[in-house]
Amino acid sequence: MTSVRIAGVGMTPFDSHPERTGRELFGSASNEAIDDSNVPRGDIDALFYGNFMGAFAEGQNHQGPLMADAAGLSVPATRFESACTSSGVAVREAVSKIRGGEADVLLVGGMERMTNEPTSFVTEALATAGDELYEGRAGMTFPGAYALMANAYFAEHGATRADLAEIAVKNHAHALENELAQYQREISVDDVLEAPLVADPIGVYDASPITDGASAAVLVSDEYARERDLDAPVSITGTGQGTDQLALQDRASLTRTPAAERAAEEAYADASIGPDDVDLAEVHDCFTIAEVLALESLGFYDRGTGYQAARDGETTRDGDLPVNLSGGLKAKGHPVGATGTAQIVELTKLLRGDHVNSDAVSDAETAITHNAGGTVASVTVHVLEVVA
Amino acid sequence: MTSVRIAGVGMTPFDSHPERTGRELFGSASNEAIDDSNVPRGDIDALFYGNFMGAFAEGQNHQGPLMADAAGLSVPATRFESACTSSGVAVREAVSKIRGGEADVLLVGGMERMTNEPTSFVTEALATAGDELYEGRAGMTFPGAYALMANAYFAEHGATRADLAEIAVKNHAHALENELAQYQREISVDDVLEAPLVADPIGVYDASPITDGASAAVLVSDEYARERDLDAPVSITGTGQGTDQLALQDRASLTRTPAAERAAEEAYADASIGPDDVDLAEVHDCFTIAEVLALESLGFYDRGTGYQAARDGETTRDGDLPVNLSGGLKAKGHPVGATGTAQIVELTKLLRGDHVNSDAVSDAETAITHNAGGTVASVTVHVLEVVA
Numbered sequence: 001m002t003s004v005r006i007a008g009v010g011m012t013p014f015d016s017h018p019e020r021t022g023r024e025l026f027g028s029a030s031n032e033a034i035d036d037s038n039v040p041r042g043d044i045d046a047l048f049y050g051n052f053m054g055a056f057a058e059g060q061n062h063q064g065p066l067m068a069d070a071a072g073l074s075v076p077a078t079r080f081e082s083a084c085t086s087s088g089v090a091v092r093e094a095v096s097k098i099r100g101g102e103a104d105v106l107l108v109g110g111m112e113r114m115t116n117e118p119t120s121f122v123t124e125a126l127a128t129a130g131d132e133l134y135e136g137r138a139g140m141t142f143p144g145a146y147a148l149m150a151n152a153y154f155a156e157h158g159a160t161r162a163d164l165a166e167i168a169v170k171n172h173a174h175a176l177e178n179e180l181a182q183y184q185r186e187i188s189v190d191d192v193l194e195a196p197l198v199a200d201p202i203g204v205y206d207a208s209p210i211t212d213g214a215s216a217a218v219l220v221s222d223e224y225a226r227e228r229d230l231d232a233p234v235s236i237t238g239t240g241q242g243t244d245q246l247a248l249q250d251r252a253s254l255t256r257t258p259a260a261e262r263a264a265e266e267a268y269a270d271a272s273i274g275p276d277d278v279d280l281a282e283v284h285d286c287f288t289i290a291e292v293l294a295l296e297s298l299g300f301y302d303r304g305t306g307y308q309a310a311r312d313g314e315t316t317r318d319g320d321l322p323v324n325l326s327g328g329l330k331a332k333g334h335p336v337g338a339t340g341t342a343q344i345v346e347l348t349k350l351l352r353g354d355h356v357n358s359d360a361v362s363d364a365e366t367a368i369t370h371n372a373g374g375t376v377a378s379v380t381v382h383v384l385e386v387v388a
Numbered sequence: 389m390t391s392v393r394i395a396g397v398g399m400t401p402f403d404s405h406p407e408r409t410g411r412e413l414f415g416s417a418s419n420e421a422i423d424d425s426n427v428p429r430g431d432i433d434a435l436f437y438g439n440f441m442g443a444f445a446e447g448q449n450h451q452g453p454l455m456a457d458a459a460g461l462s463v464p465a466t467r468f469e470s471a472c473t474s475s476g477v478a479v480r481e482a483v484s485k486i487r488g489g490e491a492d493v494l495l496v497g498g499m500e501r502m503t504n505e506p507t508s509f510v511t512e513a514l515a516t517a518g519d520e521l522y523e524g525r526a527g528m529t530f531p532g533a534y535a536l537m538a539n540a541y542f543a544e545h546g547a548t549r550a551d552l553a554e555i556a557v558k559n560h561a562h563a564l565e566n567e568l569a570q571y572q573r574e575i576s577v578d579d580v581l582e583a584p585l586v587a588d589p590i591g592v593y594d595a596s597p598i599t600d601g602a603s604a605a606v607l608v609s610d611e612y613a614r615e616r617d618l619d620a621p622v623s624i625t626g627t628g629q630g631t632d633q634l635a636l637q638d639r640a641s642l643t644r645t646p647a648a649e650r651a652a653e654e655a656y657a658d659a660s661i662g663p664d665d666v667d668l669a670e671v672h673d674c675f676t677i678a679e680v681l682a683l684e685s686l687g688f689y690d691r692g693t694g695y696q697a698a699r700d701g702e703t704t705r706d707g708d709l710p711v712n713l714s715g716g717l718k719a720k721g722h723p724v725g726a727t728g729t730a731q732i733v734e735l736t737k738l739l740r741g742d743h744v745n746s747d748a749v750s751d752a753e754t755a756i757t758h759n760a761g762g763t764v765a766s767v768t769v770h771v772l773e774v775v776a
Contacts, residue, residue, distance in 0.1 A: 021521065023521075046629075052449060052450075053443070053449070055441070055443045055444065055449075055513075055516055056443065058520055058521075059515075059516050059520040059524055060516055060519075060520040060521075060524075061440060061441065061443075061469060061471060061516040061517055062440075062469070062470060062471040062516065062517040062518075062634065062761055062762050062765070062766065064470055064631065064766060065631045065632060065633065065634040065762065065765040065766055066519065066634045069633060069638075074631060074632075075631065076629035076630065077631045077766070078468060078470060078477050078481065078629075079468070079469045079470060080467070080468060080469075081449060081450070081467045081468075082450065082452055082466060082467060083449060083450040089466050093466070093481060093485075096485055096488065096490045097481075097484055097485070097488065097490075099488065099490060100485065100487065100488015100489055100490045101488055102484045102485075102487060102488045125443075127447075128443055128447050128448055128449040128450065129449055129450040130450075131454065132446055132448040133409065133411075133446075133448075136447055136448075241434075241466075242464065243452065243453045243456055243462060243464050243465045244453060244462075245453065245457060246450065246453040246454045246457070250457075373450055374450050374453070377450070377453040378450065378452060378453055378465070
């Protein structure tokens with residue numbers, strides 16, 4: 001089985017881009033990734049592409065052919081949709097296809113436009129990632145669902161809003177100099193606590209923003225990288241995927257995310273590593289409580305203790321396990337379909353040493369992504385390693 | 389490289405099902421496929437699932453976890469969307485994953501609910517499979533787009549509405565006894581010609597209907613089938629995928645479908661066969677003109693001659709190359725996301741000898757699918773063979 005190397009990465013600034021279409025955003029990210037890879041366009045076998053709400057945001061389903069064209073390719077193009085892990089799933093299947101010898105070079109990526117519609121419309125569009133029949137019709141939105149999870153977590157483990165606020169503060173601090181991040185602005189715990197509540201205990205600063213953006217990566221087989229003498233030091237050495245009941249009401253616990261646990265277990269076994277081997281992580285902090293659950297499901301913290309991580313400085317830039325050095329979904333932004341590949345982009349840059357925050361982790365060799373859809377009903381986890 | 393066997397198939401009646409949710413439809417089809425396969429549920433590695441317009445029809449994106457649950461599975465579930473070839477793409481990637489040794493047993497399938505919304509709404513939803521910016525905003529709908537293609541074909545090759553009518557008549561005749569088909573009713577050429585026009589020259593009977601339905605198949609590696617001593621005589625021996633410009637205006641010709649030509653070329657080469665080896669076909673006759681273009685792109689007819697096939701009785705039940713013995717999209721129905729897998733279901737039954745129309749092709753050993761999205765911007769082609 002071949003290993004899979006990341007030959008090139010690219011992403012647009014994550015921001016509000018009212019003047020740019022989805023195809024233009026993805027064209028920009030993918031062209032950057034292809035240029036970065038030094039792979040000739042003609043060698044690319046297919047495009048695996050993630051998008052969540054194009055049907056709503058641009059009246060545009062069937063984006064595969066459009067995005068292949070935007071990337072200057074006329075190759076088979078396939079769209080994956082798995083809510084906020086749409087491009088995470090695209091990465092997973094691309095890795096699988098290259099490993100199985102079914103392709104040598106794949107362009108993977110994702111795009112989302114969200115700011116061109118009113119926030120209330122976007123909130124409703126996002127709610128289609130939950131169970132329409134048993135959640136949507138009852139008025140459940142994602143801030144509401146994560147509020148339930150946060151309140152349950154508070155009741156079980158004694159965490160407070162101030163603990164969660166530390167996560168937002170950390171991720172804003174990480175994004176401070178990341179020019180691709182939506183918010184490059186420091187915030188304080190007081191800012192978080194004093195901000196308006198969206199759904200108690202989730203306040204405005206506990207939630208990731210609405211964002212436009214695209215991200216892309218060129219994945220190649222190890223053999224291809226060697227033959228072409230590519231400079232591609234980072235490999236994807238582990239992949240995992242987990243699925244859970246879509247509706248919260250069908251789950252045994254509101255404070256555990258078994259889909260993430262299964263995805264992590266599979267990815268660790270696949271890469272033959274464990275949580276102790278990981279030097280840095282990009283996790284799916286769509287809400288601050290989500291980062292806590294991610295840290296626990298990835299095995300970094302025992303159940304009920306993950307909320308202490310940011311507060312105690314362990315997951316900050318100078319901590320033992322920096323988490324979301326990109327700024328995370330919270331401060332980097334969260335254009336849903338682009339988030340999975342964006343985590344790959346950020347970690348590749350961090351491990352290669354060309355990310356703005358690379359100096360914080362100059363010895364890092366092993367990193368992990370955690371990308372979740374819905375209320376963690378779909379999860380992909382990927383292990384990235386520097387391989388000689 | 390292992391070959392891929394079809395261990396079991398299932399589908400709901402294609403019809404209007406106002407009382408059934410999408411999850412119930414898919415649960416029904418997938419349970420039938422799993423029962424038919426004799427594969428224990430615990431052996432299924434993942435679900436690859438196709439759906440096109442759930443965001444519109446049921447306010448439900450992120451259907452993967454929902455459909456895994458409906459099938460009684462808690463395995464990774466991935467949704468593919470590629471317009472009307474959404475489940476065709478799911479089949480292709482499932483075949484690839486099993487061949488590459490990345491999975492042994494996969495459930496593939498698709499579902500669409502369409503009749504629960506007004507026709508005008510469905511027409512708009514379907515239009516999101518075209519280019520929103522350059523076609524949708526100009527008022528282009530799919531009957532309109534295929535009308536342009538039909539008129540161009542008439543002008544170039546001298547075909548008439550009466551020639552196309554023969555295709556509708558044939559496909560209705562094929563569906564006559566197929567109890568899973570939406571229309572089990574004979575029609576005449578005059579019926580077609582006298583029916584109201586939707587978009588000149590496309591009349592009501594030139595167009596496939598709006599349909600609810602689901603379909604599924606269990607795909608296994610050859611090794612798995614042997615170990616378990618499964619009765620699975622039909623294999624998928626070739627797969628091809630092609631992509632074209634999404635907008636008609638960007639193409640060199642309105643009467644050729646290069647994405648289908650590329651997909652066919654790849655699938656034939658993959659299976660080491662040619663058009664002359666094919667005994668029967670299920671092709672994407674979303675409109676009658678689409679069946680003509682399909683026959684030409686698959687290499688069965690020279691360019692500009694495919695319109696004669698049904699008229700001359702060559703693609704009818706008793707012809708040399710029966711096409712759409714299921715009734716095709718025209719008479720069997722076209723629940724978009726379910727159509728790709730439904731073609732696999734129908735051909736498997738025809739080749740196994742347990743389809744209502746199997747007696748027409750009792751010696752058939754090789755069959756082909758042609759499943760197209762948009763105005764043939766995305767195409768998957770699969771070769772099925774009876775393998776000892």
